[in-house]
Each structure stands twice: as C-alpha cells, then as structure tokens.
Amino acid sequence: MQILDGKKTSEDIKNEIAAEVQSIKAAGGKVPHLAAVIVGNNGASLTYVGSKVKSCQQIGFDSTLVALPEDITEVDLLGKIKELNEDDNLDGYIVQLPLPKHIDEQKILLAIDPDKDVDGFHPTNFGRMALEMESFIPATPFGIMELLERYKVETAGKHTVVIGRSHIVGRPMSILMSRKGNPGDSTVTLTHSRTKNLADFTKNADIIITALGVPEFLKADMVKDGVVIIDVGITRVEDAANSKGYVIKGDVDFDGVSKKASFITPVPGGVGPMTIAMLLKNTLLARKMRSAAK
Numbered sequence: 001m002q003i004l005d006g007k008k009t010s011e012d013i014k015n016e017i018a019a020e021v022q023s024i025k026a027a028g029g030k031v032p033h034l035a036a037v038i039v040g041n042n043g044a045s046l047t048y049v050g051s052k053v054k055s056c057q058q059i060g061f062d063s064t065l066v067a068l069p070e071d072i073t074e075v076d077l078l079g080k081i082k083e084l085n086e087d088d089n090l091d092g093y094i095v096q097l098p099l100p101k102h103i104d105e106q107k108i109l110l111a112i113d114p115d116k117d118v119d120g121f122h123p124t125n126f127g128r129m130a131l132e133m134e135s136f137i138p139a140t141p142f143g144i145m146e147l148l149e150r151y152k153v154e155t156a157g158k159h160t161v162v163i164g165r166s167h168i169v170g171r172p173m174s175i176l177m178s179r180k181g182n183p184g185d186s187t188v189t190l191t192h193s194r195t196k197n198l199a200d201f202t203k204n205a206d207i208i209i210t211a212l213g214v215p216e217f218l219k220a221d222m223v224k225d226g227v228v229i230i231d232v233g234i235t236r237v238e239d240a241a242n243s244k245g246y247v248i249k250g251d252v253d254f255d256g257v258s259k260k261a262s263f264i265t266p267v268p269g270g271v272g273p274m275t276i277a278m279l280l281k282n283t284l285l286a287r288k289m290r291s292a293a294k
C-alpha cells in the first residue's frame with residue numbers, strides 16, 4: 001500500500017510555482033495577484049482563506065484579503081464582485097464557500113468574470129472543462145488529478161466510483177475521470193445520497209473518490225483488494241482531549257480500508273493541501289493568459 005502524500009506533493013508544486021515567479025520577476029514581468037473574499041466568521045473558512053493568503057506570500061504572489069461582514073447584503077456583495085472584475089491589477093479571485101444562508105451562492109458565482117474565476121466554478125469554465133477545452137479546473141478535483149498523475153496511478157479502463165455529486169468536488173471529478181487522457185479514460189459511476197445499495201458499486205470499484213462528509217463512512221467490507229482510495233472528506237469532530245478542541249476525520253475508515261488498498265490518501269495531509277496548491281496553479285495560469293492577451 002502506498003500513501004498519496006498531498007502535503008509533500010503540494011509543497012513540491014508550490015516550490016515549482018515559486019521558481020516560475022522568480023523567472024517572471026527576472027524578466028521584468030508582473031507577478032500573479034490573487035484576491036480571496038471571505039464573508040463572516042466561519043472558523044474553518046477563516047483557516048482556509050488564511051492558508052491561501054499565506055501560501056501566496058510564501059511563493060511570491062501578490063495577495064489581497066477581502067473580509068466582509070456576515071450580514072452584508074447580496075446587492076453589496078455583488079457590488080464588490082463588480083469591483084474585483086474591473087480591477088486590472090488582479091489576475092484572479094475566489095469567493096470562499098459556504099456563503100451565509102441569506103446570499104444566493106449561484107448568483108454570486110455567476111457574477112464572477114470567467115477569466116478571473118480561478119476556482120473554476122463559473123458555468124463557462126465548468127462547460128469548457130466538460131468539453132475538454134483549456135479552463136480553470138476546480139482546485140480540489142484538479143489536485144486529485146495531479147496526485148494520480150504524479151504517483152502514476154493507472155486510471156485508463158478502470159471503474160471509478162465517485163461518492164457525492166457536489167458542484168465543487170463530486171460532479172467535476174466524475175467529468176475529469178471520464179475525459180480522454182491520463183489520468184482519465186476511466187469508466188465512471190457517480191453515486192449520491194439517493195443511490196440504492198451503494199456497497200454494490202464500491203465493492204466493484206477499482207478507484208473510489210469519496211466526498212460525502214460522513215466520518216469513517218467507507219469500511220473495509222465495502223471495498224475490494226487493490227482498490228485506490230481518494231478521501232475528500234474533512235469533518236471536524238469535537239475532541240476535548242485535543243488542544244484544538246477537535247480532530248479532523250475523513251470519509252474513510254483508514255485503519256481498515258488501508259489494509260486492502262493499493263494507494264490511499266490520508267486525512268489530514270491528503271487532498272486538502274492539494275486544493276490550495278492547485279488554486280495557486282490556476283492563478284499562475286490566469287496571469288499568463290492575461291499577459292498573453294495584452
């Protein structure tokens with residue numbers, strides 16, 4: 001069994017991007033500039049946005065944090081989005097999800113200029129991804145594809161079962177794994193909360209990508225020997241004995257399932273850190289596209 005080490009791989013990617021930034025600087029070019037919009041005080045979201053800004057600083061990107069109050073109106077948030085779209089100094093930006101309940105997430109994501117949509121959530125980028133055109137690919141699925149490629153995991157002709165149909169992970173993942181190329185060329189089953197007899201699918205899967213958010217849901221008796229496991233679940237479970245007051249749990253019962261797996265991502269330290277590295281990669285692509293367009 002081999003661990004797909006997202007922590008180390010994400011550091012490798014960040015070092016590669018930092019080297020590219022140095023070349024851009026040496027050639028007198030403008031370094032990539034990422035902005036992150038956060039609405040409210042959700043603890044996990046604040047952590048993730050903080051890591052995004054910190055990573056930008058580490059690799060030499062410019063970054064801007066736009067922190068907005070929990071009770072901001074949809075109209076005012078749309079006004080901020082318009083400002084960011086028109087800011088010529090900015091290459092790309094993200095709006096951290098989830099947004100407060102009173103704001104229509106789809107409306108906000110639709111307002112983002114697709115050329116600055118480094119999260120790849122706008123329908124234009126989603127459509128381009130499905131049509132196998134160059135586009136910004138959502139960072140978590142992009143990170144999973146990168147892990148599969150770097151660890152040379154065979155995907156062609158394999159049966160991939162994706163658990164969860166979210167717009168951020170499950171659905172784009174099902175598209176990417178079925179696209180032509182390597183990784184890809186997989187036969188994909190997209191399962192979700194209404195799927196009956198889920199174990200009938202997982203027991204026959206060569207690759208399982210689970211993005212459910214139910215701690216330790218996938219057990220050893222639900223998978224076959226040699227399976228490749230990608231665990232996207234990150235749930236904070238209360239734990240008074242831990243100095244943070246919680247521990248992070250994935251969707252997979254790691255101790256049991258890892259005994260049968262050929263490759264497996266740990267939680268933490270698997271898919272999560274890749275999300276931030278691939279966002280930076282998308283931002284570098286945005287900068288290159290903007291400088292080529294001028």
Ligand SMILES: Nc1nc2c(c(=O)[nH]1)N[C@@H](CN(C=O)c1ccc(C(=O)N[C@@H](CCC(=O)O)C(=O)O)cc1)CN2
Binds near residue numbers: 049119139274
């Ligand atoms: N606008 C977006 N919102 C959200 C996205 C996204 O890609 N764009 N994804 C997630 C949150 N996320 C990044 O934004 C993210 C999640 C997890 C990690 C990570 O490194 N996790 C660590 C554990 C860290 C912890 O919680 O203590 C790990 O798995 O090792 C990074 C980024 C939803 N929102």
